Amino acid sequence: MNLNRRDFLKFAGATTATAALTSLPIKAEATEHFTGHPDRKGILVDTSLCIGHNCRRCEFACAKENYLPTPDKPPEDASVFDQRRRTHPDQFTVINRFPGRSEDMPVYAKKQCMHCDEPACASACLVGAFKKTPEGAVTYDASVCIGCRYCMVACPFDIPTYEYNSALHPRVRKCTFCFETKLKEGKAPACVEACPREVMTFGKREDLIKVARQKIARNPDKYVDHIYGEHEVGGTSWMYLSPVPFDSIGMRTDLGTTPYPELTRNYLSAAPLVMAIWPSFFLTLYLFNKRKDQIAAEENGKHKEESA
Amino acid sequence: MKHLLAFTVLFALLLIGESSHAKSGPNNGCAECHVCSNPTLSDPCLRGCPRSRATVEDIKLGPDRILINEIEVEYDAVPFAHRLHAEMTAMDKGCQNCHHFQEIGGITACKNCHPEHIAEENLEQPGLKGAYHRQCLGCHQEWSHDTSCEICHLKKGSELAEPQVKSGPGSRFAGLNEPVKRVWNSTYGGGTVVTLHHRNHTEKYGVECAACHHAEGCAVCHAKKEQTTQVRHSEEALHAICNSCHAEMSCDQCHLKSEALEFSHARTGWPLKTYHERLTCRRCHGDNHHFTKPSTDCASCHKPWDTTTFKHERTGLALNETHLETDCAECHVGANYTVAPTCNSCHDTDITFPASLPGNRTR
Ligand code: HEM
Ligand code: HEM
Numbered sequence: 001m002n003l004n005r006r007d008f009l010k011f012a013g014a015t016t017a018t019a020a021l022t023s024l025p026i027k028a029e030a031t032e033h034f035t036g037h038p039d040r041k042g043i044l045v046d047t048s049l050c051i052g053h054n055c056r057r058c059e060f061a062c063a064k065e066n067y068l069p070t071p072d073k074p075p076e077d078a079s080v081f082d083q084r085r086r087t088h089p090d091q092f093t094v095i096n097r098f099p100g101r102s103e104d105m106p107v108y109a110k111k112q113c114m115h116c117d118e119p120a121c122a123s124a125c126l127v128g129a130f131k132k133t134p135e136g137a138v139t140y141d142a143s144v145c146i147g148c149r150y151c152m153v154a155c156p157f158d159i160p161t162y163e164y165n166s167a168l169h170p171r172v173r174k175c176t177f178c179f180e181t182k183l184k185e186g187k188a189p190a191c192v193e194a195c196p197r198e199v200m201t202f203g204k205r206e207d208l209i210k211v212a213r214q215k216i217a218r219n220p221d222k223y224v225d226h227i228y229g230e231h232e233v234g235g236t237s238w239m240y241l242s243p244v245p246f247d248s249i250g251m252r253t254d255l256g257t258t259p260y261p262e263l264t265r266n267y268l269s270a271a272p273l274v275m276a277i278w279p280s281f282f283l284t285l286y287l288f289n290k291r292k293d294q295i296a297a298e299e300n301g302k303h304k305e306e307s308a
Numbered sequence: 309m310k311h312l313l314a315f316t317v318l319f320a321l322l323l324i325g326e327s328s329h330a331k332s333g334p335n336n337g338c339a340e341c342h343v344c345s346n347p348t349l350s351d352p353c354l355r356g357c358p359r360s361r362a363t364v365e366d367i368k369l370g371p372d373r374i375l376i377n378e379i380e381v382e383y384d385a386v387p388f389a390h391r392l393h394a395e396m397t398a399m400d401k402g403c404q405n406c407h408h409f410q411e412i413g414g415i416t417a418c419k420n421c422h423p424e425h426i427a428e429e430n431l432e433q434p435g436l437k438g439a440y441h442r443q444c445l446g447c448h449q450e451w452s453h454d455t456s457c458e459i460c461h462l463k464k465g466s467e468l469a470e471p472q473v474k475s476g477p478g479s480r481f482a483g484l485n486e487p488v489k490r491v492w493n494s495t496y497g498g499g500t501v502v503t504l505h506h507r508n509h510t511e512k513y514g515v516e517c518a519a520c521h522h523a524e525g526c527a528v529c530h531a532k533k534e535q536t537t538q539v540r541h542s543e544e545a546l547h548a549i550c551n552s553c554h555a556e557m558s559c560d561q562c563h564l565k566s567e568a569l570e571f572s573h574a575r576t577g578w579p580l581k582t583y584h585e586r587l588t589c590r591r592c593h594g595d596n597h598h599f600t601k602p603s604t605d606c607a608s609c610h611k612p613w614d615t616t617t618f619k620h621e622r623t624g625l626a627l628n629e630t631h632l633e634t635d636c637a638e639c640h641v642g643a644n645y646t647v648a649p650t651c652n653s654c655h656d657t658d659i660t661f662p663a664s665l666p667g668n669r670t671r
């Protein structure tokens with residue numbers, strides 16, 4: 001069985017639809033759009049400013065703040081950019097290089113958890129290990145996590161990673177928005193503080209959208225006219241500006257603006273009514289995860305971005 | 309006092325903004341300048357100022373070198389070659405490349421507006437660290453593609469070195485790709501080839517870069533690859549530049565049938581040799597625009613001299629001690645300085661000029 005995540009979601013969706021048709025009518029789940037805490041914080045990442053090579057101060061600051069191993073390649077080593085990297089249990093944020101407007105001016109884009117307003121990871125989690133806090137962070141509680149890794153399947157940005165190497169208490173790992181050490185007290189995260197060019201602006205999400213609009217209006221030649229994350233998957237706390245189209249800096253542009261949980265919520269609410277399909281649901285997940293483990297085992301050590 | 313200030317600001321706005329502010333409003337709405345949604349006379353709630361308000365253009369106002377040490381953490385202070393940067397920006401937007409806002413009467417320090425930490429009320433205004441790094445790296449990334457911190461920052465505890473690049477008129481920055489000549493093909497009915505001997509203009513005719521280059525960004529002149537340093541002016545712009553000196557010339561003097569030959573002084577019937585060849589035209593001909601015919605009498609430039617006070621170094625050869633004592637005529641027979649000196653008044657035939665020198669060359 002060779003499923004990738006999108007196939008899975010399609011498959012899951014189809015099963016739900018079939019279930020809906022063949023069994024009891026499901027009461028249409030009210031799509032109460034979550035408007036979120038009005039003062040929640042966010043980050044605006046202006047990729048046009050990122051230094052990338054010779055810098056990566058954000059990666060190092062994140063490692064220090066979260067007691068992760070220091071990234072093994074020093075800032076001067078340009079070879080880190082040869083491969084597109086993804087987040088990793090030991091590294092919550094990575095800078096990747098993409099072709100820019102000219103050969104001489106590549107674009108560097110920081111990748112970390114987007115801290116979705118309606119996090120797919122949270123709604124996929126059976127035990128509620130993920131929470132969107134009023135401050136804006138999506139936090140994870142390892143003490144309740146049962147290791148099912150549904151979050152990893154659900155996340156549209158490929159963010160959560162799993163400590164496959166830890167035999168005892170493997171955890172799901174991802175960027176925390178520095179919630180415990182910084183955000184809780186209203187302070188900017190470590191990576192933001194460390195950045196020499198203030199690529200990332202920390203503030204109220206609502207203010208950041210205004211700032212982003214102003215920046216685009218003042219420099220229409222410099223930016224693509226889009227704030228990535230303003231509406232994607234129902235809105236994210238981390239938002240991006242870019243001088244080149246977003247799909248060329250490794251950001252998915254096929255996600256739509258419907259919150260992911262809504263897609264899954266219909267399914268989950270239907271589930272209890274159609275116990276008959278539970279086994280196939282679990283079988284799918286089981287096979288999927290087995291396949292993921294296999295890939296992970298194959299790729300262990302090479303933190304390569306897998307093409308979903 | 310507050311009223312007075314508000315009044316002054318309003319008055320200034322009325323004066324400068326007659327068209328932009330009063331009639332149509334700024335491009336991006338009131339928020340461009342006002343922080344609150346209802347600015348009033350007593351509380352106009354102006355944000356720090358937008359980038360376009362700077363006027364000082366006198367390089368002499370600026371310091372030579374500045375130690376930027378407001379926010380040292382990882383490194384020592386940054387020794388910033390201020391004058392050099394100010395001179396270079398003459399080819400771009402001038403002082404306001406960096407000093408994008410000034411209060412009347414002087415340069416406003418960056419830190420007066422850019423706080424150490426971004427203010428929540430004004431997220432658009434970068435903090436001091438961001439302001440410096442955006443400003444500096446903006447150009448440095450563009451022209452040298454070198455982003456290593458040590459190009460500006462000193463490692464902790466290291467000696468303050470002399471700046472690598474000297475400033476001053478005619479100074480050239482490392483990595484400058486100046487073309488020797490440019491050739492254009494035009495559609496003009498007469499001749500179709502226009503040639504600019506670029507290097508001659510800068511080195512011989514003494515034309516400053518900024519006389520022709522305006523608003524051009526650093527990478528136009530400083531780039532790793534030569535092909536990227538191709539200034540592309542519009543036809544009108546090119547004519548305006550050339551005409552600023554050559555207005556009196558006819559079209560056919562520039563638009564030729566084939567590439568123009570490089571200027572050679574020999575064609576004037578007066579070939580220049582060694583020392584004179586190195587001079588810029590204006591040393592002998594005065595003003596670039598209106599050449600005067602210099603006198604052919606050496607004394608018109610060279611003050612009367614006598615053999616007792618003459619400093620031989622001026623010729624590019626510093627005499628050694630024994631030869632300093634020697635009478636001029638021993639080597640320059642018959643006081644004819646235009647022919648090679650001879651050594652045989654004192655030496656055997658195995659010693660000749662220039663195989664042996666009576667001192668050291670200084671250039
Ligand atoms: C001809 C144009 C310029 C003039 C007349 C000028 C003048 C000045 C003056 C008077 C100061 C204050 C010095 C002091 O307080 O000790 C200053 C500071 C400074 N200038 Fe310029 N400047 C010019 C161009 C530039 C350019 C092109 C740059 C950037 C590449 C620049 C960057 C700075 C910086 C970073 C400071 C330190 C200010 C601070 O930290 O607050 N200046 N300049
Ligand atoms: C030489 C000193 C200064 C430097 C190096 C500097 C640098 C910068 C930079 C790099 C930006 C960001 C532009 C961008 O990313 O698009 C900026 C924005 C800004 N600066 Fe400065 N600045 C200086 C002095 C000042 C002063 C004196 C003021 C206030 C009177 C000021 C007020 C602002 C404001 C309001 C903005 C944001 C609005 C805008 O971009 O138009 N700056 N500055």
Ligand code: SF4
Nearest residue numbers: 050051055056058195
């Ligand atoms: S610290 Fe800032 S400039 Fe440096 S790599 Fe990270 S985001 Fe880019």
Ligand code: SF4
Nearest residue numbers: 113114116120121155
């Ligand atoms: S980016 Fe992924 S891990 Fe982060 S909040 Fe969104 S769904 Fe969850």
Ligand code: SF4
Nearest residue numbers: 062175176178189191
């Ligand atoms: S917010 Fe904190 S955890 Fe997330 S990338 Fe930045 S430093 Fe790392």
